[in-house]
Amino acid sequence: MTAEIIDGRAFADRLRATVAEAVQAFVAAAGRKPGLAVVLVGQDPASEVYVRSKGKATIAAGMESFEHRLPDTAGQDELIALVEQLNADDRVDGILVQLPLPKDIDGKVVIAAIDPAKDVDGFHVANAGKLAVGEEALVPCTPLGCLLMLKERIGDLSGQDAVVIGRSNIVGKPMAQLLLQENCTVTVAHSRTRDLPAVVRRADIVVAAVGRPHMVKGDWLKPGATVIDVGINRVPAEEEGKTRLVGDVDFESAKATAGAITPVPGGVGPMTIAVLLRNTLVAAHARAGFVAPAQL
Ligand code: GUN
Numbered sequence: 255m256t257a258e259i260i261d262g263r264a265f266a267d268r269l270r271a272t273v274a275e276a277v278q279a280f281v282a283a284a285g286r287k288p289g290l291a292v293v294l295v296g297q298d299p300a301s302e303v304y305v306r307s308k309g310k311a312t313i314a315a316g317m318e319s320f321e322h323r324l325p326d327t328a329g330q331d332e333l334i335a336l337v338e339q340l341n342a343d344d345r346v347d348g349i350l351v352q353l354p355l356p357k358d359i360d361g362k363v364v365i366a367a368i369d370p371a372k373d374v375d376g377f378h379v380a381n382a383g384k385l386a387v388g389e390e391a392l393v394p395c396t397p398l399g400c401l402l403m404l405k406e407r408i409g410d411l412s413g414q415d416a417v418v419i420g421r422s423n424i425v426g427k428p429m430a431q432l433l434l435q436e437n438c439t440v441t442v443a444h445s446r447t448r449d450l451p452a453v454v455r456r457a458d459i460v461v462a463a464v465g466r467p468h469m470v471k472g473d474w475l476k477p478g479a480t481v482i483d484v485g486i487n488r489v490p491a492e493e494e495g496k497t498r499l500v501g502d503v504d505f506e507s508a509k510a511t512a513g514a515i516t517p518v519p520g521g522v523g524p525m526t527i528a529v530l531l532r533n534t535l536v537a538a539h540a541r542a543g544f545v546a547p548a549q550l
Contacts, residue, residue, distance in 0.1 A: 255478065255510065255511065255512075256509060257481070257508070257509040257510075257514050257515045259515065260403060260482075260515065260516045261520065262403070262517075262520055262521040262522055262523060262525045263520055265406065265525050265528075266524040266525045266528040267528075269525070269529070270528045272549055273528070274315045276535055276547050276549070276550060277317055277535060279547070280535065280538060280539065280542075280544070281316065283544060284544070287316065288317045288347045288534055288535050288537075288538035289317060289319075289345045289534075289538075290317055290318070290319055290346075290347065290349075290350065290534045291322060291340045291346045291348065291350070292308050292319070292320070292321055292322070292352060293324070293349070293350070293351045294322070294324070295323075295325075295328055295351075295352070296324075296325070296326030296355075296356050298354065304352065311530075312531065315535075317531065317535075318345060320340075320346060324336065326356050330359045330360060330363065330364065334363070334364060334367045337367045337368055338367065341367075341368065347372060347538035348374035348530075348534035349368050349369070349372045349373065349374065350374055350375055350530065365377045371540060371541060372537060374392055374395075374530060375533075376392040376393045376398075376428065377394065377423070378392075382423065382427075382428070388435060393428060394424055394425070395526045395527075395529040395530045396424065396425050396463075396484060396526050396529075397425050397429035397432055397461075398428075398529050398532075399522065399525040399526055399528070400461055400484065400522060401429070401432045401433070401436070402525075402529070403482065404480060405436075407480060408459075411437065411438050411459070412436065412437040412438075413438070413439070414438045415457050415458045415459070416433045416438040416439065416441070416457060416458065416461070417440075417441045417442075417456065417457035417459070417460050418433070418441070418443065418461045419443045419444070419450070419454070419461065419462045419463065419469075419502070420444065420461075420463035420484075421442050421444045422463065425461075425484055426442060426463050429461050430442045433459070433461075438459065441456075441457070450474070451473075454470060454474040454475065456476065457475075457479055458480065460480070460481045461484065462481070462482070462484060462485055462501070462503050463485065465485055465487060465502065466485070466487070466502055467485065467489050467500045467502070468501075468502070468505075469502050470504060471504050471507050471508070472507030472511045473511070475508060475511040476511075477511055478513035479512050479513060480513055480514045480515075481503055481512045481516070482522060483501035483502055483515065483516050483517075483522065484522050485501040486501070486519075487499065487502070499518055499519050501516075501517075501518030501521070503518075505517060535550060536550055
């Protein structure tokens with residue numbers, strides 16, 4: 255079997271088109287654009303790239319983009335003062351504080367300062383708690399996007415055996431909650447899991463989010479499984495001095511066994527910004543007292 259390659263870029267393009275159309279309807283009803291504020295502290299080059307592409311995508315979707323840059327000498331108090339200013343700004347529906355933060359700033363305290371209604375990353379404990387008890391919540395972009403891709407490919411996920419590898423607050427835990435809500439039988443595997451290959455072999459759905467290059471091998475997979483690779487690992491390339499991106503799944507061996515698989519790059523990565531736009535629009539609807547359209 256050769257796996258179908260799940261095209262994350264095409265998926266993201268479709269979602270962005272849906273969002274852009276719904277933005278027009280929102281603007282007509284609310285008389286204003288939805289707004290997303292992104293805060294970057296310091297000059298981490300990877301974060302710079304993310305923030306720039308978020309800003310561009312926000313404007314392309316017809317939304318307002320607010321970019322705030324603080325020097326890496328900015329302290330926690332200064333960052334929290336900015337978050338509070340954005341909480342109070344009616345033009346801002348979504349606030350994203352780009353991670354990682356400089357080491358003397360406590361990310362937990364900063365995230366706790368974000369108004370949960372504007373927490374488009376879904377990192378605030380109020381949103382994590384709502385997700386856990388099955389209430390409507392803003393859900394972290396990467397796992398929500400993975401779920402949308404799985405539903406587009408498989409349809410009803412009810413009764414599927416799903417294994418999530420990794421238990422981070424950003425991906426693994428919310429991914430498990432989302433799959434449970436879809437009536438999957440969910441196993442969360444992690445670094446202390448015994449006989450991981452045997453655990454993975456039971457799964458109809460595998461979501462790998464551990465940050466270990468090529469960890470999941472093709473012969474661990476149940477034939478026909480759907481594999482979502484969240485890993486983005488930079489490894490040395492064949493060419494001296496160069497690097498390349500690889501996933502947590504050994505793509506070459508996995509594609510011989512899996513039914514469908516996301517590539518790295520071009521799988522999960524491109525889709526997360528599209529989901530961020532979706533979350534911003536959902537937050538804008540809730541803040542305006544509107545019901546978000548079903549296609550979101
Ligand atoms: N840094 C890399 N990805 C993300 C993300 O999804 N949200 C935030 N806040 N920072 C990030």
